[in-house]
Amino acid sequence: MANQPVGLLQLVAQNAxxxxxxxxxxxxxxxxxxxxxxxxxxxxxxxxxxxxxxxKIVNDIADLSIDFWINKCQNSQKNLESNHGIKxxxxxxxxxxxxxxxxxxxxxxxxxxxxxxxxxxxxxIAFDNSWLxxxxxxxxxxxxxxxxxxxxxxxxxxxxxxxVSQNTMNMLYEEFxxxxxxxxxxxxxxxxxxxxxxxxxxxxxxx
Amino acid sequence: xxxxxxxxxxxxxxxxxxxxxxxxxAEKFRKDFLVPALRSGEQEIVVDFNGIALGVGxxxxxxxxxxxxRKEGLTKQGLKSRLVIKSEMPFYKEQIERFxxxxxxxxx
Numbered sequence: 001m002a003n004q005p006v007g008l009l010q011l012v013a014q015n016a017x018x019x020x021x022x023x024x025x026x027x028x029x030x031x032x033x034x035x036x037x038x039x040x041x042x043x044x045x046x047x048x049x050x051x052x053x054x055x056k057i058v059n060d061i062a063d064l065s066i067d068f069w070i071n072k073c074q075n076s077q078k079n080l081e082s083n084h085g086i087k088x089x090x091x092x093x094x095x096x097x098x099x100x101x102x103x104x105x106x107x108x109x110x111x112x113x114x115x116x117x118x119x120x121x122x123x124x125i126a127f128d129n130s131w132l133x134x135x136x137x138x139x140x141x142x143x144x145x146x147x148x149x150x151x152x153x154x155x156x157x158x159x160x161x162x163x164v165s166q167n168t169m170n171m172l173y174e175e176f177x178x179x180x181x182x183x184x185x186x187x188x189x190x191x192x193x194x195x196x197x198x199x200x201x202x203x204x205x206x207x
Numbered sequence: 208x209x210x211x212x213x214x215x216x217x218x219x220x221x222x223x224x225x226x227x228x229x230x231x232x233a234e235k236f237r238k239d240f241l242v243p244a245l246r247s248g249e250q251e252i253v254v255d256f257n258g259i260a261l262g263v264g265x266x267x268x269x270x271x272x273x274x275x276x277r278k279e280g281l282t283k284q285g286l287k288s289r290l291v292i293k294s295e296m297p298f299y300k301e302q303i304e305r306f307x308x309x310x311x312x313x314x315x
Binding site: 100103104106107108110111114129130132133136137139140141142143144 | 222223224228261262264265266269295296297298299301302305
């Protein structure tokens with residue numbers, strides 16, 4: 001019997017099972033890559049929404065603080081005294097409820113912020129807890145005495161609050177960007193140029 | 208170990224610095240709960256903030272815990288080693304530590 005040359009088609013026919021398996025494996029790898037990529041994009045978008053909601057709360061607290069420390073802390077109630085059936089406006093009395101209302105508002109927002117932070121931590125974005133302690137401290141410490149303070153003292157406090165608020169916002173977006181860095185388009189020519197510059201530098205350093 | 212659950216033992220809405228501000232003020236809390244617990248000689252005093260409605264103001268924390276150094280003459284180190292703060296909100300512990308650190312005794 002003469003030996004027949006083994007053709008490519010014959011080789012494929014003999015190993016058909018292997019090609020079938022390989023194609024199935026490739027399909028699964030492709031699916032996995034696509035799935036991971038969309039999951040990553042979805043997580044990034046959800047995390048971004050949470051960071052935006054958190055930064056809105058920080059802004060809201062800053063707005064509340066400015067309003068309270070500059071205007072509302074000096075709210076006073078008009079005391080009406082009745083004298084023989086005639087109502088006379090007496091000395092204005094400081095409104096004790098203003099600072100309590102302010103604290104309640106701030107803490108309601110802080111609680112919400114903390115929930116968002118927990119959700120972000122579960123997504124791998126961890127924040128430094130020190131802002132959480134510094135922010136309510138700057139905002140609410142001695143707020144019950146604010147009505148006695150000079151306008152300049154209260155304005156200084158507002159500046160401090162705005163400073164902490166600004167730092168907090170920066171920290172939020174920096175932490176987010178650290179975990180989800182922005183994607184940059186791949187530039188092959190640029191990459192080649194950089195590599196060539198590196199080689200040139202190395203070559204110059206030799207001589 | 209002494210366990211002080213603020214929401215159960217004191218009030219769910221602690222508020223204000225001095226007794227003149229509120230019936231559940233920091234001054235009252237310090238005098239009725241913290242000082243007796245710390246003077247009892249127990250090594251660990253657990254202060255549990257869980258269950259409080261909304262939150263506790265910074266002024267309350269400063270007067271209650273900073274006041275232990277300022278007005279009750281307790282040492283910063285002793286306080287920090289004996290007080291255990293339990294809370295879902297992580298910032299109470301940091302705030303309290305800072306208030307204790309910043310407080311200076313008012314009388315010698």
